[in-house]
Amino acid sequence: MASDVGFRFSDLIAGRVTTPLDAKGTFGLTTADGREFDVTVDDTTSAEVLRNLEHPYLDAADHRDDMIRPGQDLFAYGVHAPQDRGWEFDAKRLVFVGRRPGEYRFEEPDWWIHQLDRIAAFYRRAQFGSGPVDYRDYRTVLRLDGRKTSSHVQETDTISRLVYGMASAYMLTGKDGYLDVAERGVDYLREHMRFADPMHDVTYWYHGIEVQEDRPEKKLFTSEFSDDYDAIPMYEQIYALAGPTQTYRVNGDPAILRDAEGTIRLFENHFRDTKGGGYFSHIDPIFMDPRHPSIAPNDARKNWNSVGDHAPAYLINLYLATGREEYADFLERTFDTIAEHFPEDDYSPFVQERFNEDWSPDRGHTWQQDRAVVGHNLKIAWNLMRMNSLRAKKDYRELAERIARRMPEVGSDQQRGGWYDVVERTKLAGDRWYRFAWHDRKAWWQQEQAILAYLILAGVTGDREFLQEARRASAFYNAFFLDHDEGAVYFNVLADGMPYLLGTERFKGSHSMSMYHSSELCYLATVYTNLLVEKEPLNLWFKPMPGAFPDRTLRVAPDLLPQGSIRIESVEVDGSPYHRFDAEELQVDLPDTQDRLPVRVTLSPVSEK
Numbered sequence: 369m370a371s372d373v374g375f376r377f378s379d380l381i382a383g384r385v386t387t388p389l390d391a392k393g394t395f396g397l398t399t400a401d402g403r404e405f406d407v408t409v410d411d412t413t414s415a416e417v418l419r420n421l422e423h424p425y426l427d428a429a430d431h432r433d434d435m436i437r438p439g440q441d442l443f444a445y446g447v448h449a450p451q452d453r454g455w456e457f458d459a460k461r462l463v464f465v466g467r468r469p470g471e472y473r474f475e476e477p478d479w480w481i482h483q484l485d486r487i488a489a490f491y492r493r494a495q496f497g498s499g500p501v502d503y504r505d506y507r508t509v510l511r512l513d514g515r516k517t518s519s520h521v522q523e524t525d526t527i528s529r530l531v532y533g534m535a536s537a538y539m540l541t542g543k544d545g546y547l548d549v550a551e552r553g554v555d556y557l558r559e560h561m562r563f564a565d566p567m568h569d570v571t572y573w574y575h576g577i578e579v580q581e582d583r584p585e586k587k588l589f590t591s592e593f594s595d596d597y598d599a600i601p602m603y604e605q606i607y608a609l610a611g612p613t614q615t616y617r618v619n620g621d622p623a624i625l626r627d628a629e630g631t632i633r634l635f636e637n638h639f640r641d642t643k644g645g646g647y648f649s650h651i652d653p654i655f656m657d658p659r660h661p662s663i664a665p666n667d668a669r670k671n672w673n674s675v676g677d678h679a680p681a682y683l684i685n686l687y688l689a690t691g692r693e694e695y696a697d698f699l700e701r702t703f704d705t706i707a708e709h710f711p712e713d714d715y716s717p718f719v720q721e722r723f724n725e726d727w728s729p730d731r732g733h734t735w736q737q738d739r740a741v742v743g744h745n746l747k748i749a750w751n752l753m754r755m756n757s758l759r760a761k762k763d764y765r766e767l768a769e770r771i772a773r774r775m776p777e778v779g780s781d782q783q784r785g786g787w788y789d790v791v792e793r794t795k796l797a798g799d800r801w802y803r804f805a806w807h808d809r810k811a812w813w814q815q816e817q818a819i820l821a822y823l824i825l826a827g828v829t830g831d832r833e834f835l836q837e838a839r840r841a842s843a844f845y846n847a848f849f850l851d852h853d854e855g856a857v858y859f860n861v862l863a864d865g866m867p868y869l870l871g872t873e874r875f876k877g878s879h880s881m882s883m884y885h886s887s888e889l890c891y892l893a894t895v896y897t898n899l900l901v902e903k904e905p906l907n908l909w910f911k912p913m914p915g916a917f918p919d920r921t922l923r924v925a926p927d928l929l930p931q932g933s934i935r936i937e938s939v940e941v942d943g944s945p946y947h948r949f950d951a952e953e954l955q956v957d958l959p960d961t962q963d964r965l966p967v968r969v970t971l972s973p974v975s976e977k
Contacts, residue, residue, distance in 0.1 A: 376449045380864040381405055381457065382785035382844065385440045385469075395436050397444060400840060401782040407444050407459050409436075415462040418473045418843070421486040421850050428464060436462075439469030441839070443785065443847055445864065465843045474842045475897055477904050481540045483850075484890035488537035488546050490514060490855035491530060491883050494876070501549050503527070503556035504579060510877030512869065513854040521592065523576040524561040524608050526882035527553055531611025533887030535618055540894060542909035542968065550615045554624060557612065560585065564630060570637060571630025572600070573608035590653045593879055595734065599650040599663040602639050603673035605631060609682035610884065617689045618909075620916030628686055632698075639674065644725060646705050649674040659725075665734060668725040672744050676706055679751045680888075687758075688925050696758060703755045706748060707763045716793040717774045718802075719745050739805045740793045742779035743814030745771055750821035753828055754928040772825050776837055778802055780818070784863055785844035786810040787818045808863040809873075813885040815845040820892050827900025828930055835901065842893070857886050895926045899934050903973045910967040912958055920958040924969045937972040941965050 386404060387396030394408045415432035416425060428435060436442075446459035466472050473479060494514030495506050508526045509519040531553035538547040561574045575593075578586040590598045609628055616624040638656045639647045648658030650666040659668045679702055687695040709727050710719040718740035722730040731738040752768035778801075780787050790805040822838035825831065848865035849857045856876050860868040872878045898904040912922055924936065936951040941958075942965040948957040949969075956967060 372450075374450060376447055378445070378447050378460075378864070380784040381407065381444045381446075382783065382840070383442070383444075385436055385438050385442065388438060389433055389436045397442070399783050400776065400780070400785075403783070405457055407446070407457050409433075409459050409462070413446075413459050413462060415464065417464050417467060418846055419852070420473075420479060420846070421483050421852070421855065425852075428462075432462065435464055435467070437469055441465045441469075441472070441843060443843075443865070463847050465839075465847070472839055472843070474846050474893075475839075475902060477898055477902070480890040480894040480897070484533075484537050484887055484894075485541050485543070487856050487883060487886055487890070488534055488541075488543075488549075490876075491533065492545065492549055495530070496549070501552045503553060506530075506556075508576070508877060508879065508882070510875055512851075512874055512876060514856075514876060520580045521576050521578050521588070522560075523879060524557065524573050525604055525610075526877065526879070527557055527561070528608050528611035529882040529884030531557070532614045533611075533883035535611065535614040536887045536891040538618060539614075539908050539910070540891060542907075542966065544911075544966075547615075547618060547911060550611065551619065551621075554612045554615050554621070557608070558623065558627065560587075561608070562627065564627075568637065569630070570634040571627055572634050573605055573631070575604060596650060596666065598653070599666055600653055600656075601650050601666075601673075602635070602647055603649075603677055605634065605639075606673070606677050606681045607884075609686075613682040613685045613689070617685055618911055620689075620912045620922070622916060625690070628682065635678075641670070641725065644727065646670045646709070646723075646727075647674045647678075648725075669730060669733070670723040670725070670727075672710075672719075672721045672741075672748075676702060676710075676748065676751065678702055679755070680747065684751075684754060684928055688927070689923060691923055699755055700759050703752060703761075703764060706752070707761075707767055710748065711767060711770075716740070717778050718742075718791075718793045719748060719771070720793075736790075738793050739790050740779075740802075741790055741814075742775070742788050743811070743817040745775055745779065746787070746814070746817035746821045749775075750817060750824060753821075753824045757828070757928045757930045768821075768825065769829070772821060772834060772837070775818075780837075780840075781808075781810070781863060784865065785840055786848070786861070786863075786865070787814050787841065789814060809860045809868050810844075810863065811860050812845075812849050812857050812881075815841055815849065816885045816889040819845060819889060820896065823893060823896040823901065827896050838901075845889075856883075892927060895929075899926070899929065899971065899973050905937060905970055905972045908969050908971065910969065911964060912967065913964060914962045917958065920960065922956040922958050922967065923954065924956060924971070925954045926971060932974060934971050934973055937970040939970070940968040 383397040383399045386398045389395045393410055394406050396404050397407045398404045415428040417428050419426050443463040444459040445461040446457055449456050494510050506522050507516040508523045509517040531550045534546045534550035560577055564571050575588040575591045591601050612624045638651050649669045649671045650663050651658045652660040652663045712720050720729050722733045724730050749768040749771040752764045756764040789811050791802040795802055818841040822834045826835035826838050848861050851858055858867045859873045859881055862868050898906045936949050939946045939949050939956055
């Protein structure tokens, strides 16, 4: 079999300019793993500067050669061609991440805010048009341009994820229209997807409802998704809380808190393994039993989603809004469990994600087998660093940093940029890389986990290597995932950044996608970039219901950040300066009024002495 690649092919190179442009139009570009390519440009090579959603194309052709300077980060897409004198790479397109070396456009203070504003506008328009918000018109499945499909199933989790995005958009922009979409969505979830069981004092959420014109709605009790069919999966209950909880941070609606409390009782009474620790992934719908054979192969199983997803989906936000120690305890128990059972250092650099009841690894489960979801490793590192700011433990930080230092080599694309999807957890003898399970595509949500993990690590530790990884991930995401033609972001791209538009991955709305990860990224990238990395102030908006929060105390911490790292700089209530707040405790003493007033809070990083 021939070992040489004897044909031309197009591909992407991401890197930093190391040698300047010479008289032949060639410059040196070094990748993340230190390989240097000679890249040639000519009069057919286009050039542009990274741009945000709904921003105009920034043509850099007339400045291209001046911008190719040592230290400049860019993407070069072109043609590899074997020649008698060796390989040549002719660039056909250059994307500069900033106008000059050391500049990154996504670190501008309003970059992610603008992006979230435009994503929210896309989904508002796609789901409800320009008229009143009516969730009877909501559709889980949306086409690439936002048009609705004929699907009539409204999934609880996708509505909740939309609600999360709209509440987050309000927090960053203060636009009432987004809060209206969020609050109407919460009401719709409560009225149509919720079941409050007074006999057992728990709340659970239907998988969804089937809505067709001139027919009564049909409730779908158990999951319709193939992995979880005819069972009640923990992750669907978890994500049912994501949107309402983020909305609760804004408005303090006591009904949302009651729903969260009832759902947590469901977790404690039916999903929690009180003897072995952690939470089971599924229960059967009749006996509410996690061990019942009817839900095989999910019987008596635990996984990342059932154990760890509480934290990012709702639990951290519930703690931020309430300050209740019981939620801090829940978080601590969760991360102690992760630190104890998930790492397998001697077996694989990737965490173990699926377990039997006794915590022995489950390496034969359906599609996952002994495979790693790269984004879950990054998600664990990100959330360990958040938890470490609440209750610092050596194990949390060490595990987070260990994962973060290992992952680029085994989970990222160090030639093209971006992060892969699912890979084998171990290498075969003689292999250089961990093999792809199915493909080398890159999903939008896994890029989010990388960006947030490395941003918070960089902001907390000050480590420049972590900051560089955050920049690489942010550059790839912003260069290739933003849909400048139709709006919002793509589900998947190919390894070289080209959108992958086949099957369900061509949609902007599906069982897996409904604004949540793209909005969570925008919200928290703004928090981490402004407050931790760039040391810039940040404005957040709230709109409490009169008397909603206990003692009229509004907690405004944007996320779990290091104690004492930020403070309230100023507050406005209904557009006027307001001075009743505790700057260090990040709390506002709300006015005693029956009017619903907007509250704008300016947070600033605390200067290091």
